[in-house]
Every structure is written in C-alpha cells, then in structure tokens.
Amino acid sequence: MVEQAARRMAEQIVMSAPNGWTRAVLSGRAGRGGSGMTGGYTVPGTRAHTGLPQMHSLLMELAEGIRNDRGWEPVSWEMDCRPSGEYRLVTFTEAVGRVTGRGGGYEVVLDPDYRLPQPGLRQTAGTAAPAGDPELAATRFRTYLERRAAILGSREELPPPVTAAALDDAERRIGCPLPADLRALYLIADGDGIGYRNLCLIENNAWLSLESLVAEYTDWREWQDRPWFGWDLEWDAVVFDTTPADTVRRCGGHPAWIRFATSEDGNYLAVDMDPARDGRPGQVIATGRDYDDGPVYIADSITSLLEQHLELLEQGSYEKDDDYISLCRPACGAGTRQIIGGIPEEVPPTLQTIHINDATGIVDLSPLTEAPSLRRLHLNRSTTADLTPVRDLPIESLRVALDDGDLTPLAGHPHLASLRLNTTAPADLTPLATVPNLHGLDLSGAHIPDLTVLSGLSNLRYLALDRQQWAALLDHGKVPPALAAVRLAGEDVTFDDALVLASRIGLATEDALRVVGSL
Template identity: 75%
Template sequence: MVEQAAHRMAERIAANAPEDWTRAVFSGHAGSGGSGITGGYTLHGAHVPGGRPDLHPLLRELAEAVRDDRGWDPVAWEMECLPSGEYRLVTFTGAVSRVPEYGGGYEIVLDPDHRLPQPGLRQEGSTAAPAGDPELAATRFRAYLERRAAILGHSEELPPPVTAAALDEAERRIGRPLPADLRALYLIADGDGIEYRHRYLIGNYGWLPLEGLVAECTEWRDWQDRPWHGWDLEWDAVVFDTTPADTVRRCGDHPGWIRFATGEDGNFLAVDMDPARDGRPGQVILTGRDYDEGPEYVADSVTSLLQEHLELLEQGSYEKYDDRISLNEPAGDPGTRQIIGGIPDEVPPTLQAIHINDAAGTVDLTPLTAAPGLRCLHLNRSTTADLTPVRGLPVESLRVTLDGGDLAPLAGHPHLASLSLDTTAPVDLTPLRTAPNLHGLDLSGAETSDLAVLAGLSGLRYLALTRRQWATLCDRREVPPALAAVRLAGDDVTFEEALALALRLGLGTGSALRVTGSL
C-alpha cells in the first residue's frame, strides 16, 4: 500500500532529523532500475547540509506499491515532513523528474519517444570503394595463424567455417552486407571461440561467431539506436570527430556499424558499412560503452588490420601469457581533443571541446579560432563580452555568460545546436531565429528583452526556464510548438509546481498520486 510506504518514509525522515528542524523536503525517483534521492532538512530557514536518511529500502517498497496501484515504473516522488508530524507525499510517472545538478529544478518529458538526431546523420557519405581484399585477407589470416602457432608451439583450435549460404542468410537478417574480407574470414573459421573461450585473435578482442554477430546487430537495434541518457544530459551533448577526420560518422552508435568482435566489457570492434565522406566501406572502428562521445577509427579494412597484426608479431611487439598472445598495439594519437580549465597560450588545432572554469576577468575567445574543429565551448562560472569568434567555428554546444555584448554573432550559425545562456543585462534573442539547427535552449540564468521570440523557434525541442519565465510564456501563449522536453529551473521549485507546468504544456497530470498523513 502506498499509504503505508509513505508513513514509514515519514517516520524515517523524522527519526533522522536534527534538533530544532523546521521542515524537510526530499525528492527523487524509484523503480525497478534503482532509486535516487536529493533534498534535506531546514533549520530556522537555512538548509542543513548532509544528514540525509537512508530511504532506499523504503523507496523500493514505494515503487512496488505505486507499480501495483498505477502501473508506473519508474516513479518520481517528493515528500515534505514537518516537526508537527504532518507529511505529504506526491508521486507521478517518470515523465516529471527532479534534476539535482546544473540549475536544479524539474524535467518534464512531453514526448517520450523523441530522440535528438545525431550529427553524423547529416554528414556527407562516402562514395569510395572498399579497401578490403577477400583473397588477401584470407592469405594474411592464414599467415597470422601460422606465425602465432610458431610462437605458441602449437596450432590454435578454432571453430569450423560457416558456409556462403549462412553468410547470405546472416546478411539478410541484419539488413546489410558484410565486407567481403570479413566474409572471407568466416569461410575459414566461425569466430575464435571454443566453448565460450576466445583466442582474442583480432585486435585482442574476441571474434564473434556469425550467430553472435547477428545477435549483436538485431538485439541492439531492437533496443534502441544508441544509448539515451535522459534529456538533462543529452540536450547539449556533443559527439567528437575521429582521427582522421570525416572518416566515421559522428554518432554514438549507428545501424551501419556491424559489431564482429567483443572486448567483453561493453566495447566492440565493428566494420563500418556507412562511413563518412573520407572513409571506406568496411573500415574497422571501436564503438560501445566507452565511445558515447564518438567512435575511434582503427583501420581502413579488416585486410589492413590483419597486416598490422602480422607486423606486430614480426617485430616481437606482443606478450605471451601461457597459451595466449596479446598484441602490443600502438595507441592512436588524435591530439588534444578536450581541455578542462583555461585557454592555453597555444591552442591545439585538434581541440574539439573546451570547458573554461572560474576564469578571472572577462574571457577573450579569439584564441579559440586556432581550433577549426571546436564543437563544444562551455564557460563555467566565467564571463565573456564578445561572441564574434564563435561565428566562424563549428560550435554545436555553447554555454556562456554574457557580460555585455549580444547574440548577433550567432545569427544564421549553421552548427549551433544548444545554447545555455546567462547574462548580466537584458539580451535580444532575435538572432537565434536564424540558427537552423538550434534544438536546445537554457535561458534560466538570462535576462531577455522579449521571450516572444521563442514562439518562432519551430525546431526547438528542449527549453529550460524559471517559473517566472514559464509563466510569461504560457500566459502569452508563446510556447515553442515542437517541444519534447522542458525544465522548470530553480533549486526551490516544487513537484507541485512542475506538475502544474506540465499540465499547462499539455501533459495530463490528473493521475498524480497524493498521500497526506500525520505521525
């Protein structure tokens, strides 16, 4: 029962309260995937740091009770308790959830199925021919196995090959062709695993059997095209380019990436059958858990990768552990892609992201023009007065505090996708009307001359405002027409305020579950 779970939560909160407390407010989420909690106690009007009670076991009870009662999983919740013993619990679906980090407040998801397009989908595709050669790949693979056998003192047992018909059927099931050189390897052996024990032949990764390759393609695609970490993280996320540039599409994952070898840690070697302009079909990349910010280019083909493996063995660049060989593959050098801190005296041309933190004085952004591939520019607790240098850079994610100056340099900016803007004086938003790819905007720290401009941003999908700003926009009926998620910003906003805003934006909240009681 939800009422019983709420009563036990209130008891735990009261029992852990400091002396002379005047109020306690906690909020978070709970469900089959776990629970989270934020908030605290107030003492004579001031927030008391720390002292948060362990509510997680009780949140599991709450989640189960709400799931039984309403079918929601996960649920968002907020509980207020007073020293008098009175308490109030509000729960709703995960469509309205607390955002404990940057700017605080509540996130409201209006369209749970909407996903922001990945920048790589807009990239020009390759027209080049594959670099792989099936006959050469087979020859190199056999030579590679012979060299390994000489080092180990015996041949390595491998699964029997698959048939050409099996390869054709696999391609039908995944909906894409395999590169000819990878097909050639499967006609020699069906991966490198015997009873789940891999030989780690390719790039020190476990080469998957053909059925495993198909399963990785079909099961992953059936789940989703790429990991989605929630709007609070995704609305201004950036995907890095590879080295060499424009070889692999700038995506967290892509249906054209066929995973054929596993690191058994959530990372994979894949053949890329839909490369960017300067890539080659069948090129080998690294993708998976550790590559949300972009894949890593490995080789132009399986054929070339096998040649690299042969050369490493010939050079003695490997380690032998009992019955296993581990190649000492040289680390790639993409140059400095990200800087956290200040702008260095010499800006590396390979820079793609910079986070300028706590800068003294007004930051001059001019030196960043030396980084022609800069995609992410975040000024954190730092100010600038001139955005002109941004005009000629491919910046997609911009977080800035303007101390004077204006947004004119952003007019027509072809790359700008997200903007988090703080200001020290009112600023005109009109230049944003002509930024064609702007999909996310946070104005909760900005003074603006006219919020009506937002009504004309038809491509805007995410918007963060304060309660006052939202009231103005809603009262004037100037809400952007295609929002998929919003944030009611502010550390002091309540769940009830978030539910009220959600209702004004068209999300039905009448089923919200409210429980009141007294200890």
Template identity: 60%
Template sequence: MVEQAVRPVAEVIAAKAPDGWTDAVLHCQGGRDGASLSGGYRCGDGSWRSGLPRLWSELRSLTEALSQDHGWEAMSLELRTRPSGEYRLVASDDAVHRVTGTGRGFRAVLDPGHRLTRPGMRQEPGTAGPAGDPELAVARFRAYLERRSAVLGHPEELPPPATEDAIAGTEARLGRRLPADLRALYKIADGDHTDLGPRYLFQGNTWLSLEYLVKASTGYGAAEQPWSGWGLEWDAVILDADPAETVRRCGGHPGWLRFASGEDGNYLAVDTAPARHGRPGQVIRTGRDHNRGPGYVADSVTTLLGHYLELLDQGAYATEDDYIELLEPGRARGRRPDSGSLPDDIPPGLQSIHVIDATGPVDLAPLGAARSLRRVHLNRAATADLTPVRELPVESLRVTLDGGDLTPLAGHPHLASLELATTAPADLTPLRTAPRLHGLDLAEAEVAELAVLSELGGLRYLSLTRRQWDALLNEDRTPPALAAACLTDTDSTLDEALAWAARLGLDTGRAFRLTGTLENGAG
C-alpha cells in the first residue's frame, strides 16, 4: 500500500536533514527501468542545499506500490517534508514530470504518440546505380586476406561460407536485398567470428554473420531513431554526412543494413536507400554515436576493400596480440567548438556553431560563407540583426535578440526550432509564415502579443513562464497542435503543474495525493 511505502521515504529525508532546515522536497520519475531523483533541503537562512540521501530501495517500494494501485508503468511524484513531521505526496503518471538536468520547471506531454519527422524522410532519393562490383569485391577481399596473412605470419580462420538459401532467407527477413558485392563476400565466409573470436576485418569492426546482421538491422534503434523525449528532441538537428546529400539525415533507417559492429553500439552499414547524391550499397557509419548524423565511409564495400589494401601497402597499420589495426586520420565533422566569438575563418561546410559568453553583440554576417549551416546557438551572447540567417538553411536557432526584430525569419523555409531571449518586446508575427517551425521557447523573451501563437498551426512544442502561460490560456489562444509544453518556473509545485496541464487539455484526474505525519515528528 502507498500509505505504508511513503512513510519510510519521509523518515529518511527527515533523519538526514541538515540543522536549521525548514522543508525538503523530493522529485522522482519512476518506472520499470528504475527511478531518477532530485531535490534538496531549504534552510532557515533562505539557502538551498541540493542533494538528498540515498533512497533507492525506499523509492523502489514506493513506485512499485503506486504502480500496483494505479496501473502506472511510469510515474512522476513529489514529496514535501517538514521538521514537524508533516509530509505530502503528489503523484501522477509521467505525462507531467519535473524537468531535470539543465532544464527547468515541468514538462507536459499532451500527445504521447507524436514524433517529429526526421529530415531524411523528406529528402529526395538517389537515382544513381550501385558502385559495387561483386567480382572485384571478391578479388580484393581475397587479396586483403592474403596480405593480412603475410603481416601476421599465418592465415586467419574464418567461418564457412553462407549458402544461397541462407542469404535469400536473410533478405526475406530484412525485406531488402543485400548489395551484390556484400552478398558475394558472404559466399566466401559468413562473417569473421569463429570459436576463437572475431577477426575485426573491417577496420576494428567485426564482420557480422547473417544471423546477427538481421538482429542488428532490425533491433531497437536500427530501423528508426530512438525517441529521446521532448527535452532533447524539440530542437535537435541531424547533421548531413560528408559529402553532402549522400546519406539521409536520420539517426536510423530501415534501408541501413548493419553488417559490421564496433561492439560499442556503433556499426558499419550498407545503405540501400541513399539520398540524391548517394549510391545504393554505399557504406556508412550509424549507431549509438550517430543519432545526430550518419557518417559516409565509401561508395561501396568494393571501394572500401580497395582502401584497406592501400593502407596495407602504405604500411598504415599496427599489430597487437595477433590483430591488425588499420590506421588513418578521422574525418572532421562540420562543427566548430564552443567559443566567445565567431572564428575568423568560416569553412563552407560548417553545419553547427555555438558562441558562448560573447563580450559584445555578435555580427552574424560572416556566417553567410557557411552555406550548409543547420544550427546557430548563441548562449549568453546577443545579436542585433538576424538578416544573415535568412539565406541559410538554419533549422535550430538559439539567440538573444538585442533590440532587433524577427522580420528576417518570415517565410524561412528551414527554421524548425527557436529559443529566443530579448532585450526589448518582440513581435512574433513574422513566425506565422515559417512553414516548418515546430518548437518555440520564449521563457526568456518579452513578447508584444502572445496571441500570435494561436496562428502557428504547426507548432508542436512550446516553453513559457507561468505568467506567459496564464496570459495565453486566459485568452484561450493556445496553439492548436501542441504535443508537448514546458512550464519553466523552477518554484512550481507538481500540484501547480498538474493544474496547468489540465488547462492545456490533459486529463490529470487520476493524480494521487496523500498527507501524513511522522509519529514522533521529524526529530
């Protein structure tokens, strides 16, 4: 029962409280995979001490009791405790939850099934034919094995070849045909893993058997990019590969067939659904470290094997414990490190830039040289003129506007998210004609007329202060298609957040509330 489970939590909080405390607050999000914990103690001098004692076992019992009583698979709860021994629990499903980490306030998920469309799903498909050559791939692979054997002083053991039936069965399970050159390699060996372990033939990646190719290509996060929640997704940008427009800008795609693994969540894949400048069968990098942009490797497995032969010929390898490591410098992604000003040289391929703590207004004009720029974030930095952004494919813009206006963003064909702070009231009217704008954070902005937001039919995410939300809701001018919203005031309680979410149309009637008093007080 919840009543019995909440008391031990309050007891531990009270027992571990610092001298002079006046109240304590615990925020928790719990579910099958565990619980997150934040909160702390407020003291009589007005100071705040973050951090609470370890409560994992007590919280597990409490969340299990709430789940059993209310049927919640995931939940959000707030427990407030006072030195008198009084405590109050508020709990609900996790449609409304406290924002943790670098965020603030509360977030409400109004449409839990909605997902933002990945840019790659809208890209024009490639029309070129494959670059791979199965006969040449086989010849290069055999030559590659021979040269590796010469380096190691012995041939490397590989699994038996895959049968035609096994390959056809794999393709049936995938719903896609393997590129002809990779298909031909499987008729030499079914991957590179034997009872002795993998040989890591693909530059530190183990070549997967057909069985594991299917598992890796159809498992979680492979065919579709995992959803990381609105806090990360509302202004996320997926960068383009290099060369541009070769690989779809997705974190995962059903046309990416993972054939080699770095055993760290990253993979080499053959791409059977390239973007307009790509070729079917091209080799790309995807997986854990590529959710924000795939990497281009080669136009085919055939070409990749030729590159491996060149590295061996150049002596660009090292050996250790009977393994060969091919060596080459990594490619630089189109991103500049954080800085307090724009760099003197803006490379044409730059896709993302962060400017932090600029000493004066930032002139964005030099960014005009970066014709592929997707993300511009000015953190604790301001600009007076957004005109340079007008002609750039910027999708995510974070900026403090120092007296300027939003007119340059009118009709912007790419802008998807805007986090705006202002030094003077801003007119949101130009945003009405930005066709792809789906996310907006105005918590640090003074806005001349919030009612304009009701005309943003494509807006899916909105972050405002309590004052701003009240003004919008009192006029019944909420954007019509919101899927998630944020209440940014850090002093808001879960009760207040539930009331706010109810005004947005979320059913919060199943929220649970419980008050009690520790038998001997908090002392």
C-alpha cells in the first residue's frame, strides 16, 4: 500500500510540473489530523520553488498505509522527483520534520514530553487577601439584573441556582477553590444560558453553568496549561506582563485559572486563584486562543467587575438589540506593548517587544533603555555593534545580527532565555556559560570558532546549527547534555541528512521507511 501511494504521489507531482522543471522536492506531515506540505519545483531561471500539486487524498492514503505497517501516527515525509520519472520517498515518525520559514532545515525532537517552563512560575506569589465580597457581589448582581430589565422592559430569564453542596462538590472535582463572590453568583443562577441561548451577562461573555465550568477545567488541564505549538515556534516564545504589572503570572495558562465564562470563540474569562506578587486571589483575567502572548487583567474581583458593569449601564455605554444588551467598554489605555519596524524617537515605557526590520546602517540600541519592561528584541535583517544596552533590560528573546561578535554584555544576564545570533566576525560563546536561564540557541548564521563551549550549557534545551557546525560539535563529542530538540538548518538539507543527525545524537532512526522507484 505504501509503495502504491508513493508511486501515485510521484505521478501527481510529474503531471503537475511546470515547464522546464529540473527537480521537485516536497515534504510535510500527514495523519488522522490532516496533511501539510511545503517545497515545490525547481525551474532554472526562477528565484524559488514554484507551485504545489494537489495531494491531500494521496497523503492521507500514505499515512494510513504507514500507520498500518509501522504504527506511526502522524508521519513526516519527503518526496524527491526528477523529470526522468525517478522518485524517492523517505518517511519517519513526527520526531523528525521539516521546518519552514527562515533558514529552513529539519527539526529533531529528542524528548517529545518536555515543555519549557513558563516564566510566570518563577514569579513571586501574591500574599494579599481576596478583593471580592460575596454579599456585595450578590447585591450588585441583582441590581445589575434590575437595571437591565428596566432597559429591556422585562426581566431576563435565568437558570435556577445551584446549591452550596453542588459548589463544594465542584471545588472537590477541580481541586481548587472558587472565589467567594463567584460562588455567590451561582447561588443566584447557574450561569446565564437556557438551551442554546446565553445572555452574556459578564463582560459580554456567556457565563458557564457550574457543570460546564468543571468540564471546561478538566478538558483544559488535559493539554497542560496551554497548547504546544512545536519547538520551531516555542523555543523563543515570550509571555507579556499584564497591566498593572506583576498582578497575573506570565503564563499562557495555569492550573489555578478557572474559566467561568466564554466568548465562544476559544477565549475565556477566568478567576485567578494564584496571582503574582501584586495581584489578588479571585481577580478576573482574559485568556485563551487569542492570548498566546499572555493573559489580560480585567478586574481585581468579580465584585469589582460587576461595579464596572453597573457604571457602564449608568453612563449609557451599551448597545441594545431587541432583547439583548452588549456593554461597550472604552478602549484600554495600557500603552504600547509592541512595535514593528524601527526604534521610534520616543520609546514608550510600556514597550515589551520590538521588531527592528531592514534598518540601514548600524542600529544603536541605547534608546531602548527607556523601555524597562522590554522582553523581546528582534533585529530582522538589521545589524548592531553593541549589546551593552541589553545588559540592564529584562529581555528574554533576543534575535540579533552582531557586527563585532562581542557577547560580553550578555554575561550573567538574569533574564535571557533564547538567542538567535548572526555575526559578521568570529564570536566567542564563553559569556553565555554564565547566563542562568538560557534554554534556546540558534547559531546557524553565526561564525563560532569554538563550539565546544556549548557542552557546558547544562540548561540548554534547543539548539539550531548548520551542517558544518553540527559536524564539528559531534566530532568533538561536545553536545549539550539536556537537549530536548535540535534543528539542522539550511535550505538544501534533506530528510536523510536530518535522520543521520538524529541518529548521531541518540534517536533510533534505523527503521525509517524509504521507497525508490521510476515511472
């Protein structure tokens, strides 16, 4: 079945080929969850690979055959075809897969269960008492319902309340207490939905029934705090701080965030029962699909949030559509957190990430010292000569092209977690040995005369090198001891090259499946 699928794939590739093509190299992933493909045809005289044939059904057939034959799910694959009709297919588990984007190449996952620790877990825990007041929350909620009824001309129907025993049981099932003011609301109504219709009473979100809250929490815990998007995206990911700072832990998700309302698009309101230093237990945050950069602080409690809702109604900051009310919250004045393009004349103190793109000349980073919360600094197709301004900034993700190769300013940097380095001169990696939280390095664009320093980076989990760099490091037997994933960078590297690297760093690849044929 696999051989037949490979042949049909080659036939489709040849049939779809443009005039003048000399080679087609396509690769991707396929399994029950779907298929993906990158690469294309090489045509002399053109700048890049062109076009992709339609092969989803063939890839699903290939995946099924390999699943039946080897038990792999999903699979990674690479197909190399020539105009002569010769073709070669290589497949393996998803532990080895093509990386798209800058530098290309292949990624090898050595420890599929490892996840990088979230920075919020290192933050100081809050010690303040909850800000919520259950009696005041109940009073405000009833007043809120009365004012809505006055606007609509009739009272809105709500589900009956739950019992205190049901709330106790829910807390036992999730293993975490609910804030007292949220409990008070459930003793008035079990969410705001009847049938398929929700009133969206709280921040224009559907308030979940108690049973749905428990189910949502249980399902959420199964993916361990937040989705994992793969090492190619996660190795230098950054989580923003909230405004006000140090109120919510800098995490993509946390087991003490209890989702109680949803906008029904993958985003949620949650009560935070384990706040950061300046937060309050029971504070309300927004989290979910659109909050990969971190949660957003909403209010110090359900009680305070209800007060805000009453004020919006009093101010007329709402829209009425038949029997539905939508609150209109004014735009948040948290300040600029992200800049893309270049360093402005006045750097906002709230800046947390900046992408400096296509700068002419050497970039002076000293103005960025006006951004004391800067977490991500990426120079894209831009070069600097001095990293001294980085030394006193809390930068965690640094992508930089360095004119002189001097990494001394990074020595002992307490926050730096990931570094992508390009150099125009040889660079000495010795200063990185003193960076305590460094977990990711991409040196594939750097000139590093001595890579053996890497063996002393005991916390390094991700490493990207080009073919020659990997050969030098492996030949000296100096691979960092705790790597969970690596990348073989280069537009021209093949699946076989990646399998060889994987084998040399300890991954068993001898059962990789290869099919060779000719049309």
